[in-house]
Structures are given as structure tokens and as C-alpha cells.
Amino acid sequence: MAAPDRKTFEAAASWFVQFQSQPPTAAERHAWQQWLNGDPSHLAAWNQMEQLQRSLGALPQDLTRRALSTTQQRRQVLKWMLVLGATGYLGWNVQQHTSLGNVWADYRTPVGTRRRIELADGTRIDLNTNTAIDVLFDGRQRLIRLREGEVLIHTGKSGGQTPFYVETRQGRIQALGTRFTVRQLPDATRVGVLEDRVSVAPGNQPDHVRLLGAGESVDFDRQHVGLNQPYGRTQAAWVDGQLIVLDARLGDVIDDLARYRPGMLQCDPASARLRVSGTFRLDATDAVLANLQATLPIQVKYFTRYWVSVKRIG
Helix, strand or coil: CCCCCHHHHHHHHHHHHHHHHCCCCHHHHHHHHHHHHCCHHHHHHHHHHHHHHHHHCCCCHHHHHHHCCCHHHHHHHHHHHHHHHHCCCCCHHHHCCCHHHHHHCCEECCCCCCEEEECCCCCEEEECCCCEEEEEECCCCEEEEEEECEEEEECCCCCCCCCEEEECCCEEEEEEEEEEEEEECCCCEEEEEEEEEEEEEECCCCCCCEEEECCEEEEECCCCECCCEECCHHHHHHHHCEEEEEEEEHHHHHHHHHCCCCCEEEECHHHHCCEEEEEEECCCHHHHHHHHHHHCCEEEEEEECCEEEEEECC
8 A cells, every 4th residue: 555645644633633623523434534545545534534633632632623713723733733743743753652663662562452461589570551561670660751641660579679660651659569550641640559658759850859659649830749639549440441430520531531542532611510420341431332322411423433522412
């Protein structure tokens, strides 16, 4: 199959920006589907746009609202997507900050998959969906570099006195004989402790160390460590393939479910404010969405298998 040319990428980016700015009409969906089926390179270009979205997240709402307002602004958005989608996106600098670079990681999981590994010192690591890590053990340290995603770590006992660290884009966590989770957020790192203790040190303020005990969680960036928050075992239920929530915002639940399925899953502000409780299977997100639609005043619309929207009704 021939690689998509610039004109094809421009068409794919145009459709993508249009659909990001507002839900497509039936006529628009039909026209898009006809374009998609018209040539294999069209599907290849569209898949790359979706891959780009999964790696960088959806376009900011203020940007997409303006994207179609003028021809000049539209060209700027298309130029941005073309540069990232068709040229240079796999460069070394970007690969350090996006999931596309994670093919070089020591261990990784694709979207919707979880994996458990055991290291030489007996440490067990559960990798959540779309996660990538590097492992460096030497005489000075045992180091896990979290490139992307989320891990649950149960440190091994045969490492002796060799310190155990987890490094993220925001700083470093030291395990003090413990079981804990680390999640790489877009602009912060989230740590939750299930057993014993960990210490957290921001990258630009390594002397500002915060100790966390079992049942505590914190977010930190390169400058600051946030306030301690309670952390329960239900928040690590993803290890068992579950999402457990109690009186949570539907918007937050949808965001969590979106991590476990390829493509785009989003909801409108009205449905996002609804409250929901329950235990949901992370390996059956379509069934979860059907259950939510049956119990809440929402409509789940599948524009494609990889493009799903949740909207409040009534």
C-alpha cells in the first residue's frame, strides 16, 4: 500500500478538525465514510490522525471552537496536524514525551492491555493500559523509568540495601519496602501507597522530599508536591481488571474508560456532571457503556468503532 501523500493527510486532518469542533451530522458522517472507503491511503491517513490524537490527547476545546471560524485559523490547525502526522513526529525529542516513542521501552502494554512482570530481585510490576517502562539495575540502584501510563510495584526483598527508585518526567519516587502505584499524568505524577512508605522528590526541588504512608496519595510536578489525599485499594482495582467508583462524576468515569479502548471516547458537559456508582469491567467497555445508557439519561452514539460520544438526553 502506498503511503498517504500530503494531499491525503490534509484531507484526513480537515475531517478530523471538523469532527473535533462539533459532532458530525448524518450527512457529514456519510460523506466522511465515502471518502474513507475511496482509497486505502485514506484509511491509513485517518488511522494516523487517530494515533496522533491518542498520543497527544484531544485538541483543546478553545482551539477547536476557533478552528473553523476563519480560513487562516483552519490552515494553522491543519498545518500543526500535518507537521506532527506526516513529518518529524517520530523524532527523538518527541518520542520521549509521547506513546509513539514507547516502542523502544523495555516493557510496554498497548491500549486496553495489562501485564505483570517479575524482575531479578523478586520485584513484581503490574503495567496498566498503554504503559511503558525501562528497567536499570546496577550496583548503585534499582531504577524503573516510567515513560508513560501507570504501574503498581511490589518491591522485591533480594535487592539487599540497594535503593529502589521510580523516575518520571516530574521527579523521583523512592520505595521504602513497599507496595505502591505511580501514574504519569500529562503534567504531573500521581503516587498512591498501599503498604509501608515511599518518598517523593520533585525534579527541580530534590531537597523538598515528602514521605507518604499507606493509604496516602499525592500529585507532584517538577517544582511542588501537592496536598496529601486518601488512597484506597479500590483505586488500584485496575490490577484485577475493574474500575470501582462511588458517587463519581460520569465525566471522570468516561475518562477512565477511554484509557482502555483505542480511538476517542468523550462526553458532553451535561452528561459529565451526572453521578454514578458501581464496579465496571475494564476489558468490556462497550458493555459498560451499554449499562450506563440503560441506567442514566444518556445516549451513547458510535460514529465509528473508534469514535464514541456520550450525550445527555431529557
